[in-house]
Amino acid sequence: MSSLTVTNLFKSYGNVEILKDINLAIDSGEFVVFVGPSGCGKSTLLRCISGLETISSGTLAIDGQEVNDIAPSKRGIAMVFQSYALYPHMTVFDNMAYSLKLQHLPKEDIRAKVNAAAEKLQLTPYLDRHPRTLSGGQRQRVAIGRAIVRDPKVFLFDEPLSNLDAALRVATRLEIARLKASLPQTTMVYVTHDQVEAMTLADRIVVLNAGRIEQVGTPMELYDSPKSLFVAGFIGSPKMNFITGEQAAPFGAHTVGVRAEHLDISDSGPWSGTVIYSENLGSDSFIYIDIGATEPLVLRQNGKSSRTPGEVLRFGPQGQSFHCFDAQGQPLA
Ligand SMILES: Nc1ncnc2c1ncn2[C@@H]1O[C@H](COP(=O)(O)OP(=O)(O)OP(=O)(O)O)[C@@H](O)[C@H]1O
Ligand SMILES: [Mg+2]
Incomplete structure (x- = not known):
């Protein structure tokens, strides 16, 4: 179980305010999607949650416990980026096992965790292959698998599918939907530019505009009852x-x-x-x-x-x- 609470969060770089008074309560097991125009602060908010960025003021809490001063590696959060950055000289298995080996887990435990993650992501046939012999979608699934084996309480995704071509995007989106269903306790926050990803994956969508939250709601609430012209024009394709x-x-x-x-x-x-x-x-x-x-x-x-x-x-x-x-x-x- 892992709820995520953001309270009065501000983030500036120098004297430029990037995130302005963000308040957001994400339930345990919820899949929340951040959307908004380029530069509105989606990645910055994700990086603040992960701890890769410090926040200027406000609080971040996981399960009601403030994590402002907790190191990123201790927050129980895993992040998957647009570029998958796998180790090219290691097999798929070793890429996925790497963080567990660093923790000196027993070999059998590592094998069991990697096999279970590979099964979830349909990667079992590829465990002995090297990343260069995989498609972009398969590589991104290995990057997701590498995060899953760590059993994170919260999963953060920053445009994980944006480097894939249209067909692979669809296939990998379906994998992510399956993953969501197979990890009902894991809270997921997902940034995307893609309307279809946002509408189909999200339990709730957060629309950001120039560092502020414009509206939060289920995909259909935003589609049917936009609370501003901005949200009306942003949600839906073709545009309203x-x-x-x-x-x-x-x-x-x-x-x-x-x-x-x-x-x-x-x-x-x-x-x-x-x-x-x-x-x-x-x-x-x-x-x-x-x-x-x-x-x-x-x-x-x-x-x-x-x-x-x-x-x-x-x-x-x-x-x-x-x-x-x-x-x-x-x-x-
Ligand atoms: N390290 C940094 N130093 C200074 N400004 C930064 C830094 N990182 C991001 N910014 C600025 O913060 C703003 C928000 O950036 P961010 O990457 O969060 O946008 P985004 O919503 O993820 O955009 P995109 O959709 O293009 O990925 C931008 O104006 C960006 O230039
Ligand atoms: Mg971004």
């Missing part, structure tokens, strides 16, 4: 459409946000525009529409679209599936 100015006025809002899948072509719709192009993806299609704003709107249709560039369409949101924001980006009731 934002309609402003005169076209938002009938809604009594500064900005109306509608997701691509919630826009319907309809003669009674409040908006009209010209088709720029449509993308047919087979299962669905995206129609890009110029409504005289700087960015085109995106409308999603099931199946193939027969819309052609230059066609004028009238469209609007389905039912109540839209979000109204004021000029400050705050939601209107």
Whole structure:
């Protein structure tokens, strides 16, 4: 069991404040994903939790015990990075056994722990191989295995899949989902840029913006009820459409946000525009529409679209599936 509590955490480099009053309570066994624009402080927060960075003020606690002054190696935390940094001259087994050998654990215990981790990560057939003979996804799994054998209370991942190609990302994401299910007691904090990873892996997502927490919630809470224009625009792919100015006025809002899948072509719709192009993806299609704003709107249709560039369409949101924001980006009731 291992809850993680961050209270009033600030972190500065020199006189630049990077993290500003972070408060976060992560339950034992929870899988929490940090997302946010590049440079917003995701890695810094992860490194503060691990102890690789000192914090400027505030407290960090694991299971209710303050760990501010506890050395990183004594916090019961394991971290997996984007670059896996395996020892090239050692086999997969020896890479995974390395930290246990340093602890002078009995040989049989080491073997049992490494075998169990290899089993979890489907690495058993590769234990005698060297890292250079493995794919990127397999190497990243070895790096995860190296962390698992240490039996951490808290697992931290910093964009572990971002060096992998699309197919390997999907396969390794599924491995991580399995790992999560097989370690229900282990708390996991995971940083990613990938919407699908965030939406599918997270119990809760933390959206960071310029060193502050914007919103914390389950993936569907953030998707369905964003508490700011920032979160509305950040969560979801394609990005939520934002309609402003005169076209938002009938809604009594500064900005109306509608997701691509919630826009319907309809003669009674409040908006009209010209088709720029449509993308047919087979299962669905995206129609890009110029409504005289700087960015085109995106409308999603099931199946193939027969819309052609230059066609004028009238469209609007389905039912109540839209979000109204004021000029400050705050939601209107
Ligand atoms: N050692 C350091 N010294 C000074 N500034 C730093 C240091 N490490 C990070 N920063 C700054 O802190 C801010 C947050 O960096 P951080 O790496 O946490 O961002 P991030 O959210 O992980 O971004 P990305 O998505 O690009 O990985 C950035 O402006 C960065 O330049
Ligand atoms: Mg980072």
